[in-house]
Amino acid sequence: MHILSQHHALLKDTLPPAAHDQAIIQNKTDMQQQTNIPDDSIVIDLLLGKIDPANHPDFVRVDLRFSDEPGRFLRREAYEAFVKMHEAAANDGIHLVILSATRTFNDQQRIWNNKWHGRVMLDDNILASDIKDPFERALELLRFTAMPGTSRHHWGTDIDLNSIENVYFTRGKGRRVYQWLRENAARFGFCQPYTPWGQGRWAGYEEEKWHWSYIPLAQRYLKAFEEKINYSHISGFDGWETAREIRIIRNFVLNVNSECR
Numbered sequence: 001m002h003i004l005s006q007h008h009a010l011l012k013d014t015l016p017p018a019a020h021d022q023a024i025i026q027n028k029t030d031m032q033q034q035t036n037i038p039d040d041s042i043v044i045d046l047l048l049g050k051i052d053p054a055n056h057p058d059f060v061r062v063d064l065r066f067s068d069e070p071g072r073f074l075r076r077e078a079y080e081a082f083v084k085m086h087e088a089a090a091n092d093g094i095h096l097v098i099l100s101a102t103r104t105f106n107d108q109q110r111i112w113n114n115k116w117h118g119r120v121m122l123d124d125n126i127l128a129s130d131i132k133d134p135f136e137r138a139l140e141l142l143r144f145t146a147m148p149g150t151s152r153h154h155w156g157t158d159i160d161l162n163s164i165e166n167v168y169f170t171r172g173k174g175r176r177v178y179q180w181l182r183e184n185a186a187r188f189g190f191c192q193p194y195t196p197w198g199q200g201r202w203a204g205y206e207e208e209k210w211h212w213s214y215i216p217l218a219q220r221y222l223k224a225f226e227e228k229i230n231y232s233h234i235s236g237f238d239g240w241e242t243a244r245e246i247r248i249i250r251n252f253v254l255n256v257n258s259e260c261r
Contacts, residue, residue, distance in 0.1 A: 042224040048233060049105035049154030059156050062101055072101040075088045078214035082159065085188035089202035099210070099245045100160035103153040109237045112148055113250060115141050116238045138242040142252060143206050149229075150253050152193065152211075157218040160210045169209040178209050191215045191260040204255035213260055222261065 045051055053059035053073035060079050062072040068085055072241045074082070086096050103111075115119045118129030122140060129135040138147075144164075152158040162177055163169065169178035185191065194208040195201060226249075246252075 002144060025085065027231070042221060042228075044228055044233065047154065047221060047229055048105065048149040049108060049151065049226050051104065052101065053104070053156060054104045059102065062098055066096075067098040067101070072098060073156065073213070074101045074159070075217055077217055078157050078159075081214055085185065087243045088184065088188070089180055092180060092184075094177055095162075096177070097162050098159050098244075099162065099164060101158075102156040103151060105148050105154065105236070106149040108146060108151050108154070112141065112145060113238050115145060133150065134239055134242050135245055138239050138246060141239075142246070142248075146205075146206065146252070147234065147248055148242075149234050150248055152213060152218060152221075153223045155218060157214045157221060158193075159212055159214075160208075161212060162210060164208075164210050166207060166209050181212065185212060189214050189216050193256040193260045195257045200258040201255050204252045216261055219261055222254070222256070225249075229253075 007098055054061075059073045060076050062074055062079060064070050066082070082098070084259075089096050111120075115122060115128050116137065118127035122128055123143060126140070128137050128140055131140055146153070161181070163174060168174035181190070181192070190212045192209070192211065193213050194205045194211055196207045197203060229249065231244045231249070234240060234248065
């Protein structure tokens with residue numbers, strides 16, 4: 001059986017340093033751009049992904065020239081910012097492709113349940129269904145997969161770019177893509193929420209070099225999630241009972257790169 005990361009294995013019994021908790025609560029990103037989203041429009045259903053982006057006035061369809069397949073959606077502001085970033089990257093010889101954008105609760109539920117029951121292989125070529133303890137099984141999924149209702153992709157602010165394998169971004173073309181994003185994405189409002197552990201994060205999801213958030217909107221959704229969502233909202237998928245034990249809100253949803261808050 002895959003040996004759980006020490007970071008994850010300790011989640012059940014330990015708390016983060018008090019000073020770090022305080023920093024997570026108080027830290028604000030330098031970028032304070034204005035958006036046209038009123039506070040009262042950040043509702044619980046949107047935070048949980050229980051919407052239809054195809055019929056939501058604030059979401060737009062991603063043009064196929066920016067994506068690997070049709071039918072993807074983003075919040076209008078996030079999409080407009082990405083189009084500008086895509087153009088700037090192209091001028092520098094970098095090609096950005098959206099592999100994932102908005103995912104609804106139902107989308108995430110399907111992904112999660114398929115992995116939970118071993119219908120899809122996990123990293124390191126293991127099946128989650130071989131892990132009998134629900135807590136450990138959930139943690140194995142949570143290396144790279146969010147529980148339904150807790151994914152930033154629900155908000156229409158987050159995109160996966162070019163590859164969903166970290167190794168792609170460590171050599172050749174992928175390395176150039178990642179270096180460009182690291183140097184330029186912030187100019188367009190984008191930030192990498194899941195950086196390596198120890199860089200402002202004590203645990204949570206593993207590093208995702210492909211995952212980028214449009215912060216002017218995402219930081220407001222994150223704040224709203226912290227204020228409005230509790231464990232009574234996180235259910236409706238297999239293994240949901242582990243969410244409270246894992247402290248999914250504190251340890252995963254709120255545990256992002258401090259620059260993205």
